[in-house]
Amino acid sequence: MAEAKQLSGAGLRGQVAGKTALSTVGKSGSGLTYRGYDVQDLAEHCQFEEVAYLILKGKLPNQAELDGYKARLKSLRGLPQALKEVLERIPKEAHPMDVMRTGCSMLGNLETEVDFSQQGDAADRLLAVFPSIICYWYRYSHDGVQIDVETDDDSIGAHFLHMLRGEKPNALHEQVMNVSLILYAEHEFNASTFTARVCASTLSDIHSCITGAIGSLRGPLHGGANEAAMDMIEKFRDADHAEQEMMGMLERKEKIMGFGHAIYSVSDPRNAIIKQWSEKLAADVGDTVLYPVSVRCEEVMWREKKLFCNADFFHASAYHFMGIPTKLFTPIFVMSRLTGWAAHVFEQRADNRIIRPSAEYTGEAPRKVEPISAR
Numbered sequence: 001m002a003e004a005k006q007l008s009g010a011g012l013r014g015q016v017a018g019k020t021a022l023s024t025v026g027k028s029g030s031g032l033t034y035r036g037y038d039v040q041d042l043a044e045h046c047q048f049e050e051v052a053y054l055i056l057k058g059k060l061p062n063q064a065e066l067d068g069y070k071a072r073l074k075s076l077r078g079l080p081q082a083l084k085e086v087l088e089r090i091p092k093e094a095h096p097m098d099v100m101r102t103g104c105s106m107l108g109n110l111e112t113e114v115d116f117s118q119q120g121d122a123a124d125r126l127l128a129v130f131p132s133i134i135c136y137w138y139r140y141s142h143d144g145v146q147i148d149v150e151t152d153d154d155s156i157g158a159h160f161l162h163m164l165r166g167e168k169p170n171a172l173h174e175q176v177m178n179v180s181l182i183l184y185a186e187h188e189f190n191a192s193t194f195t196a197r198v199c200a201s202t203l204s205d206i207h208s209c210i211t212g213a214i215g216s217l218r219g220p221l222h223g224g225a226n227e228a229a230m231d232m233i234e235k236f237r238d239a240d241h242a243e244q245e246m247m248g249m250l251e252r253k254e255k256i257m258g259f260g261h262a263i264y265s266v267s268d269p270r271n272a273i274i275k276q277w278s279e280k281l282a283a284d285v286g287d288t289v290l291y292p293v294s295v296r297c298e299e300v301m302w303r304e305k306k307l308f309c310n311a312d313f314f315h316a317s318a319y320h321f322m323g324i325p326t327k328l329f330t331p332i333f334v335m336s337r338l339t340g341w342a343a344h345v346f347e348q349r350a351d352n353r354i355i356r357p358s359a360e361y362t363g364e365a366p367r368k369v370e371p372i373s374a375r
């Protein structure tokens with residue numbers, strides 16, 4: 001593990017804003033652990049549903065517990081009629097992250113968490129239903145079909161791809177979805193999780209916490225970077241063209257999405273894992289452009305700026321090779337990070353004090369209100 005990044009300055013960088021037993025970022029092992037397990041180990045040996053169980057319920061499940069959990073999630077995939085009607089009214093041009101936000105918020109009206117004892121059930125429901133929400137809207141608005149969201153797919157990743165394409169995915173695609181969902185599941189006090197915790201600290205309901213978190217994840221400096229990275233790399237004809245364009249962007253001091261990190265200093269441990277899968281998918285589809293372009297971008301950014309790919313960069317090409325439309329990239333992040341967000345809400349509630357920092361005042365000195373006629 002590399003040296004820790006120097007953490008100070010604006011953006012609350014380096015401030016300890018609370019306690020968590022959920023994950024460590026940039027501290028031990030490859031640099032990311034969930035409840036003490038290294039993310040590499042989890043990505044190699046677990047299904048996403050096992051990791052979701054670990055994050056939400058505190059331990060890795062045994063086989064019977066996992067089977068029971070998967071059966072339960074399968075039984076929770078259905079959409080209430082009123083939610084389908086709302087989704088059908090959202091235009092095709094809407095951003096899918098806005099659809100996720102509205103879907104979550106609407107569910108909060110239909111299946112309101114009235115007591116915190118319902119928080120575990122509410123989290124399981126959101127985990128099961130998020131793929132249904134996004135695919136139902138996408139297929140209705142783009143293809144005019146009202147899909148059946150209650151598939152019998154074994155995993156959340158396969159359920160998502162099946163609804164999106166109208167046919168079951170192959171084993172490679174199901175496996176990549178599984179790994180991807182594990183990599184995105186939890187990340188300490190990142191901006192969207194902190195949003196969820198601030199909301200939870202007011203003793204608000206879980207749907208409000210998650211709806212707020214979706215809004216924070218949407219931005220290109222956070223989860224929206226996977227989409228922004230795709231928009232950039234698909235403009236490059238080949239690796240040399242990518243290098244030439246990147247040099248220009250760096251000269252103009254433009255932000256290059258999918259690079260850099262607020263906490264990691266020399267690498268994001270999730271990158272090496274998703275990069276390997278992107279390479280496998282490139283071979284699978286016979287790609288000779290996008291993967292070499294992505295590798296060249298990585299080389300140029302490191303050579304010129306010592307900036308490295310974060311979790312989002314190689315997710316762009318990996319999802320693209322699986323035929324996933326670019327605008328659905330960040331909603332996949334939501335389908336996974338829901339686990340981390342919800343577990344942080346539980347943690348905040350279990351040891352709560354309202355989150356209310358102070359501000360350094362930079363405004364006018366005290367003054368009197370002038371009568372309106374004199375202004």
Ligand SMILES: CC(=O)SCCNC(=O)CCNC(=O)[C@H](O)C(C)(C)COP(=O)(O)OP(=O)(O)OC[C@H]1O[C@@H](n2cnc3c(N)ncnc32)[C@H](O)[C@@H]1OP(=O)(O)O
Pocket residue numbers: 220221222223225254255256257258259260261262263307310311312
């Ligand atoms: C899953 C995730 O959410 S991972 C993050 C996804 N976000 C992105 O990929 C967006 C692009 N990256 C960034 O904007 C930033 O690296 C962030 C938001 C991730 C982290 O921000 P910070 O902690 O403020 O960055 P940091 O302090 O390391 O920046 C140091 C310098 O590198 C520059 N820099 C950082 N990232 C980039 C980048 N991607 N492209 C160009 N320059 C960059 C900064 O502008 C800064 O330069 P300055 O000192 O001249 O102002």
Ligand SMILES: O=C([O-])CC(=O)C(=O)O
Pocket residue numbers: 025184186187189190191222262263310311
């Ligand atoms: O931790 C962060 O700031 C952003 C990030 O990588 C994540 O949320 O996965």
